[in-house]
Structure formats: C-alpha cells, structure tokens
Amino acid sequence: MQYLIIGAGPAGVNAAEALRRLDPDASVRIVGDEPEPPYSRMAIPYLLMERVDEHGTHLREQADHFADRGIIVTQGRVASIDPAAHQVTLHDGSRLGYDRLLIATGSSPASPPIPGIDGPNVSSCWTLADARAIAARAVSGSKVALIGAGFIGSIILEALAMRGVQLSVIEQGERMVPRMMGPQAGGLLQRWCESHGVAVHTGVSVEAIEAKGVRLAGGRFVEADLVITATGVRPNLGLLEGSGVKVEQGVLIDRHFRTNVADIYAAGDVAQGLDFCTGSYAVHAIQPTATDHGYLAAVNMSGRVAEYEGSVNMNVLDTLGLLSCSFGRWEGVDGGEHAELYSPDDYRYLSLQFEGDRLIGANAVGLFQHVGVLRGLIQRRTALGEWKDRLMRDPTRLMEAYMATTQVI
Amino acid sequence: MQRALHIDPGKCTGCLQCEMACSYENEGLFNPAKSRIKVFTFHHEGRFAPYTCTQCADAWCQKACPVDAIQIDRNTGAKVIVEARCVGCKVCTIACPFGTVNYNTASGKVIKCDLCGGDPACAKACPTAAITYIDADWTGLDKMRAYAEQSLAGTA
Numbered sequence: 088m089q090y091l092i093i094g095a096g097p098a099g100v101n102a103a104e105a106l107r108r109l110d111p112d113a114s115v116r117i118v119g120d121e122p123e124p125p126y127s128r129m130a131i132p133y134l135l136m137e138r139v140d141e142h143g144t145h146l147r148e149q150a151d152h153f154a155d156r157g158i159i160v161t162q163g164r165v166a167s168i169d170p171a172a173h174q175v176t177l178h179d180g181s182r183l184g185y186d187r188l189l190i191a192t193g194s195s196p197a198s199p200p201i202p203g204i205d206g207p208n209v210s211s212c213w214t215l216a217d218a219r220a221i222a223a224r225a226v227s228g229s230k231v232a233l234i235g236a237g238f239i240g241s242i243i244l245e246a247l248a249m250r251g252v253q254l255s256v257i258e259q260g261e262r263m264v265p266r267m268m269g270p271q272a273g274g275l276l277q278r279w280c281e282s283h284g285v286a287v288h289t290g291v292s293v294e295a296i297e298a299k300g301v302r303l304a305g306g307r308f309v310e311a312d313l314v315i316t317a318t319g320v321r322p323n324l325g326l327l328e329g330s331g332v333k334v335e336q337g338v339l340i341d342r343h344f345r346t347n348v349a350d351i352y353a354a355g356d357v358a359q360g361l362d363f364c365t366g367s368y369a370v371h372a373i374q375p376t377a378t379d380h381g382y383l384a385a386v387n388m389s390g391r392v393a394e395y396e397g398s399v400n401m402n403v404l405d406t407l408g409l410l411s412c413s414f415g416r417w418e419g420v421d422g423g424e425h426a427e428l429y430s431p432d433d434y435r436y437l438s439l440q441f442e443g444d445r446l447i448g449a450n451a452v453g454l455f456q457h458v459g460v461l462r463g464l465i466q467r468r469t470a471l472g473e474w475k476d477r478l479m480r481d482p483t484r485l486m487e488a489y490m491a492t493t494q495v496i
Numbered sequence: 497m498q499r500a501l502h503i504d505p506g507k508c509t510g511c512l513q514c515e516m517a518c519s520y521e522n523e524g525l526f527n528p529a530k531s532r533i534k535v536f537t538f539h540h541e542g543r544f545a546p547y548t549c550t551q552c553a554d555a556w557c558q559k560a561c562p563v564d565a566i567q568i569d570r571n572t573g574a575k576v577i578v579e580a581r582c583v584g585c586k587v588c589t590i591a592c593p594f595g596t597v598n599y600n601t602a603s604g605k606v607i608k609c610d611l612c613g614g615d616p617a618c619a620k621a622c623p624t625a626a627i628t629y630i631d632a633d634w635t636g637l638d639k640m641r642a643y644a645e646q647s648l649a650g651t652a
Binding site: 097101127129130133138139143144145146147148374375378379382401402403405408410412414455456457458459460461462463466467486487489490491494 | 534536537538545547556559560562563564578581583584585586587589590591592593594595596597598599601604
C-alpha cells in the first residue's frame, strides 16, 4: 500500500504518523513545497518575538523523527493529479504514484486588489521565509502598518508590537476580530491595544499602499516603512484543476474524509468538512481541526471506518497580555438564549450562547482558566438542566456547571 | 502497573491542602492560583470536588500542540509540558475538552498536571484520602477516556 500525502503541515504530518501506526508495512510519503522541515505557522509569531528559534517552530522536535518512523518527506510542488492513473505530477515533471492520496495542502494568504500590494515594502506573514524577511525589517523604532485585525492579524499584532516597532493596524470591519467575537469583546481588544501604544483604525478600508505608507479611504495617511497584510487565507486548490475533485470553498469531504473521487481524501485548512455546530460543511482553518482531520482521515484511509462528528470552530488569542477565546456559534442562533458578563473597566467579558439547555457557543475576554470546558460542553451537547438557569444568572460558574453535569460530584 | 489519580469528592472537605501542595511542588510558592489541581465548591449541594487532568490515553492537548511540546512521561504515562518547546500559543487550553490545561501568565507557557513524576504532592497532602494515587484499573479512567474519545472524535 502506498500512501501519498500532499502537504507537510499539521494535517499531513498527523495523518502520516497515524498511517504508519495503523499500517506498519505501507509506504508513507509526504510531499511539501517549502524548503524546511515540517513546521508550524502558528509558531511564527513566537519566532518573531524571539521566544523560540527556527528549530522551535518545527512540528516535531527530533530531526530524525520522520526517518525513524519510515515516513519519507520530500520537497516538491504538486502541479496536477491524474486519478485514473493514480499518479500526481510535480512541477519538475516527475511523477509519484499512490494507492490512497491525501490532499492536505493548507491555505495561503489572500491578496486583496489594493493598488501597491505587490510593492517591495509589502509582505504577508505566513511562511518561515516571510518571518525571516519581517525580522530583518521590523526592527525597534521602525514604522509598521498591519492590514487586517482578524484572528491571524491580531496574533501577528502582538509579535510586531513586542519587537518594539511603531505599529498601526487597519481593519475594514467595524471592530477587531469581527469574525471571532462580538462588538463588546472586539471593543475591549481595541481599547487594550490602544492603551499599549498600538494605533488601531477600524471600519476603514485601504485605498492604496504607497512607498511611504498606507492611504486610507477618506484621505488619512498612515506612515510605514513596512506593510504587512493579514487579510484572510484561501485554501490551496490549484493542483486540483482537471482532477474532477469537487470543490466549493474548499475540497468537499464526507464524514469519512473522502472526496468525490475514489482513493482521494482531504484534511485540514484545504478541506470543507462537517461543522459540528451547524451540520453544514465549512472550512475551519484552525490547528485543532487540522490535527483531528489528519488523524481521522488516516484512520479511514487505512481501511477502518471512523465517522467524523465534525469540527467546532474555535480560537484563542493573546493581544499584548489580554487573552480571549471563541467557540462554536458565539454569535448565537434564532430562538436561543444568551448569558453575558461585561466588565469593561477590568477588561472582562464572557458570553454564553444556548439553544434549549445546551451550550452552543461562547466568547471570553480576560477569563482564561479552564476555558477548554467550553469546547467540552459544546461538543458533548451536554444537557445543562438546572445549571443553565444558574449560568444565565452567573455565567462565571462555568466550571461548576461542567463538573455537575459531566462528573460524579 | 500504571497508576492514576483517583478523586473521591465525597471525602473532600474543601481544605485546599492539595492546591497548596501542588503550587509549592511546581512553583515553589503557596499560591492556589498556580495549582494544577483545583477544588470547586458546590454551595447548593454542600460539596467540594477536586479536579485535574486524567492523562487521556489519546490526549487532545498533545494532538493539538503545534510544536511537539506535550510529551509522554514513559514512567508514569503523564502528558507533560516540555517548557523549552512550549511557545505559549494556548491552543491546548482550548483543545482540552476537560479544561485542565491552563496558561500561566508569569511564565508565558501552559501548565498542567504531570503527576509530579510519579509521586503526586496533592495525594500526599490530602488529609482525608479524597485524592489517592492508585492502580489505574481502579479509577474508572478507561471508561472516562473511552467516553471522551467516542463523543469527541467520532465513532470508530
């Protein structure tokens, strides 16, 4: 059996390791397109903060981790897939065969149509190569403009601020992290960042990037030596052209990670899989989904049957010491109920969304102990019973509610 | 034989000796806020319940870690934070559906129960045997793990 995995990120690596355990005699190969050992994009902000060196970004600590397990990791960029021949063709013209193929190609930064975005003073912050270039230019005292204060932008924000740059952030949404948290929570993040010396411009779009900075709609000009874009990511789907693999926002997969084409599976940022909370199919480009996908795709690829329960969208963010997180349907649903604590003076916010007596989503700012139980309660669809009313009165009693409904106390 | 922490809330008096012992063992100071085990109070029921990591067989925190910073202690089976590798991204704190991995603002890294290398301070400090460190077979751990894995991952 030959397993071929396209993509050396967390989904691909977790799949490869699981396939090796499940099918000890098989050939397992990862093809990645970057000239680095498999690494974590999530660690890049911490590399920029100089908390870790490049080795600290690697997905696996030991350099011989993959070789030790008989997992072949090669560099190459897959250009196309020929499902009839069970082969992929790389950009250099070479071909690789497979019995089962996993598409785990991840995503890439979206590049909005802003004049000047291709200029030499503009960079995304996505790869280790990007990080090296940013580290060389975002030095103490330099002026940096960050376009985008979504989840990824806000993580980069912290790294840049900690490098001692004069930082301005521009977000076209009405608040920071508009797709992760509501207005009150987003407002707290903005006020906190501003109080820590970051200029935050929300509700305004960028008209053009020029040599000396960023021109905003309405005429304001933000001076910058370096412009960093964090305006969302898009799944890497180019290699699927002509393959017959069905694509919407991402590669459509069923609950067994199969695409519509035999022996081709998909996982991670590139995959449009079951959303646990909505029952629809969505791209959840987050680390926990990538690792869960990778593992369970491998189980199915190995011939076992594991039906996926779906991913819960969730994020955790640290903006200069203010911690926040979001889970599931944090924006609530029609007919649902909502408990909220809002304490702006001490930067605390907690919002719980219910449907009946079950938790379906949450946002928290400034409260970060035991937050994992928010996932636990959502993903178990725990019936909270009388604890729901207690949480409606005091949402901070979350841990007690969790323990009372899931443990023997 | 692998051992595990066994918690019997019925015996807990809420004295918080376990939190103090944990904090002292791991942080060198008596600060319950830094404890890896936490006692929760149920006023309505007049009960107390200590709570900490059960060292899942197939640990959510470990799988979610992007940089291989949660590794298995071969002697105890505990899932241990490798401080030198942890970047402080906190993904494990939202991935653990039991809420037992927490961020430590002082160190910029996460903390969780590591069974004190096989001699857990909380169990030693507990005056009423509400927390004991015994053969894993007797703790019901497998059932809890099986439940967690089934309900979260999908039905294998």
